[in-house]
């Protein structure tokens with residue numbers, strides 16, 4: 001069967017043999033530099049929140065500094081006002097639809113290959129990808145033209161932690177539902193998806209993340225905790241600890257391991273906190 005991909009700009013290229021190549025937009029990710037004052041400031045704030053449980057490196061790459069900045073931005077972000085841009089009906093509808101596709105959750109358990117959903121128009125392709133943009137590519141979705149008509153391709157980078165793959169799958173599935181049911185096309189210039197603090201200003205991204213948070217965060221723990229409105233350092237610290245408690249095992253991605261680089265410990269923690277704060281804000285502002 002002949003297939004052609006209509007991928008969106010700023011995405012990796014899919015070669016004829018199905019392998020993935022970074023586009024020219026991928027950044028060079030090397031070269032350490034001496035810690036600056038701002039790096040020291042970041043270390044102090046990280047220690048305020050995490051104690052010594054996540055030891056920062058002696059010096060910083062730009063990616064590591066960017067990851068920590070994103071975490072600190074999410075720690076202090078106001079999710080209640082961000083959540084007002086979300087349609088609760090859309091988010092709950094997507095989460096309900098996703099749970100009707102058990103094949104999708106099966107899909108995240110396999111290491112590579114394609115998951116074609118019989119009689120449906122979604123193709124999930126799983127492949128580890130570490131070159132070029134590397135782990136910065138969590139996944140993406142695009143149109144897939146086949147002899148049998150247009151399909152919706154979801155690509156997942158399985159080099160990530162399982163929970164991160166599950167979260168990406170749910171997020172991309174949300175784009176599928178918005179396109180199929182609501183007729184909403186994903187904006188072509190979403191920007192780097194891994195910068196979560198930017199996503200708070202994008203209502204379509206936020207509705208997709210809301211669907212993830214509805215599925216990933218245990219409702220009981222959110223209900224117990226959503227009354228806290230304090231913006232203190234102690235409240236931030238508690239939010240981080242609570243987010244790690246509240247995330248369901250299928251979506252758990254912050255796993256302390258020496259094999260996971262510091263940058264990715266920070267990014268997985270940031271994503272967990274983002275989903276937790278979003279879930280709490282949905283409960284607090286929209287009552288869902």
Ligand SMILES: [Zn+2]
Nearest residue numbers: 171175205208
């Ligand atoms: Zn998206």
